[in-house]
Amino acid sequence: MKYQFQIITANDSSHFIEEFENRLRWLKQRGYSLYVETEPISEEIANYIFRLQGTNHDKLFRNEDIIYIFKHQMSEILAEHIINGWETKLLWKEILKNCRRVNREDRQIIYDKSSDFLKRCHNNESLNLLMNFGRKNRIAHRLLEHINSSPKLVVEGFINFCLQDYLTEIKFAVELAAEELKNEKEYNEFVNLLRYFVDTQVPKICVVNLLMDKSGVFFLWDEAGIKIEETYMSYYLDDMLLEEINLDDVLISILITIAPRKIILHNTDSITHNESVEMIKKVFKEKITECGGCERCCSYQEGNEKRHH
Numbered sequence: 001m002k003y004q005f006q007i008i009t010a011n012d013s014s015h016f017i018e019e020f021e022n023r024l025r026w027l028k029q030r031g032y033s034l035y036v037e038t039e040p041i042s043e044e045i046a047n048y049i050f051r052l053q054g055t056n057h058d059k060l061f062r063n064e065d066i067i068y069i070f071k072h073q074m075s076e077i078l079a080e081h082i083i084n085g086w087e088t089k090l091l092w093k094e095i096l097k098n099c100r101r102v103n104r105e106d107r108q109i110i111y112d113k114s115s116d117f118l119k120r121c122h123n124n125e126s127l128n129l130l131m132n133f134g135r136k137n138r139i140a141h142r143l144l145e146h147i148n149s150s151p152k153l154v155v156e157g158f159i160n161f162c163l164q165d166y167l168t169e170i171k172f173a174v175e176l177a178a179e180e181l182k183n184e185k186e187y188n189e190f191v192n193l194l195r196y197f198v199d200t201q202v203p204k205i206c207v208v209n210l211l212m213d214k215s216g217v218f219f220l221w222d223e224a225g226i227k228i229e230e231t232y233m234s235y236y237l238d239d240m241l242l243e244e245i246n247l248d249d250v251l252i253s254i255l256i257t258i259a260p261r262k263i264i265l266h267n268t269d270s271i272t273h274n275e276s277v278e279m280i281k282k283v284f285k286e287k288i289t290e291c292g293g294c295e296r297c298c299s300y301q302e303g304n305e306k307r308h309h
Helices: 014-023 025-029 063-098 104-123 125-130 135-149 155-162 164-200 229-241 247-258 275-287 295-307
Strands: 002-010 033-040 045-053 152-154 207-212 218-221 262-266 288-290
Touching (some): 002 155, 025 033, 025 063, 045 063, 063 155, 164 247, 207 247, 207 275, 207 295, 218 229, 218 247, 229 247
Parallel strands (some): 262 288
Antiparallel strands (some): 207 218
């Protein structure tokens, strides 16, 4: 029995060859011989010929079964080769095509973000189910169809003509990454604008204490312990009633209006990763200090525990 399959792909494919030999080791144990011939076509492309031959002494498998298993394993290995060996090239090709006006540093950021997005989709089981049982499985299925109908595969041509949905995912990942970078830049510009405004304002109150719970309800008081949020909340009541502004936005607006020289954050364990608090930290930076556990923090936490018991 003899079977041969030819693959033309990128010539930096040593891992691809190793994976092929590892996966088909059990065929060698059954007396079959596996050969790989490599012939460089150019600096970037090489021609690989995979040969399987031997005499079948196994009563469980016919020659057709052995060849089918060989083809199936080949499709799996090639799918991994496309994802691991070609995805970087495809991402950069899409970035260079559609992000021509983007500088080199931002292109690298877009590549990192889009690559991370594809990897998370590929590795996450629930996302794989959502995306038609996973990128690798879909590619392997298409490859097996091709291998069953042809003795030769040109990987780049196969990607371009038979994996349009995969290329669409590549394009979507790049567009998503570019949009995310744009939003991050706009956010940072907005934060810098707020910082400039705060730094140039005369403080209405020098020290502001902020205590917030997990739901976003906040309390503000000055250095003398006098509540201050109610004085400013009235400006935003109409907008809040119409749901045109939320509590987080009100808090940030009040603090920027007051422009204090110092903000003391209380109950910090309950507000970790809170978006409005993260924004406040970015705007006020060195003006932020965290309370180590004052009487107000302790009484608030005790009251919270009582409410939950």
